[in-house]
Amino acid sequence: xxxxxxxxxxxxxxxxxxxxxxxxxxxxxxxxxxxxxxxxxxxxxxxxxxxxxxxxxxxxxxxxxxxxxxxxxxxxxxxxxxxxxxxxxxxxxxxxxxxxxxxxxxxxxxxxxxxxx
Numbered sequence: 001x002x003x004x005x006x007x008x009x010x011x012x013x014x015x016x017x018x019x020x021x022x023x024x025x026x027x028x029x030x031x032x033x034x035x036x037x038x039x040x041x042x043x044x045x046x047x048x049x050x051x052x053x054x055x056x057x058x059x060x061x062x063x064x065x066x067x068x069x070x071x072x073x074x075x076x077x078x079x080x081x082x083x084x085x086x087x088x089x090x091x092x093x094x095x096x097x098x099x100x101x102x103x104x105x106x107x108x109x110x111x112x113x114x115x116x117x
Contacts, residue, residue, distance in 0.1 A: 024056075
């Protein structure tokens with residue numbers, strides 16, 4: 001089974017999810033569990049740090065699509081940071097840059113939430 005690890009931490013009022021390894025149909029439920037936990041805790045401002053992600057499949061992409069509307073309805077969002085070019089290319093191919101904000105550094109994405117109030 002492919003290596004995958006997900007970690008949740010807070011940076012001020014923003015929840016940061018660190019993803020590592022391979023996000024696919026087998027590992028996507030771990031990420032879904034994190035998003036469900038955030039919903040229960042009413043944490044709607046989320047930055048996903050992709051610094052250590054090696055691969056993402058359509059199942060992994062689907063997790064973000066499943067939760068972004070709920071986050072935005074609650075005055076939050078999902079922003080992406082630290083994405084390697086090969087991973088970004090998958091997002092780009094599917095039109096994600098039109099729907100989501102991408103940042104080179106996590107601190108930029110976190111700071112963007114404070115700019116929005």
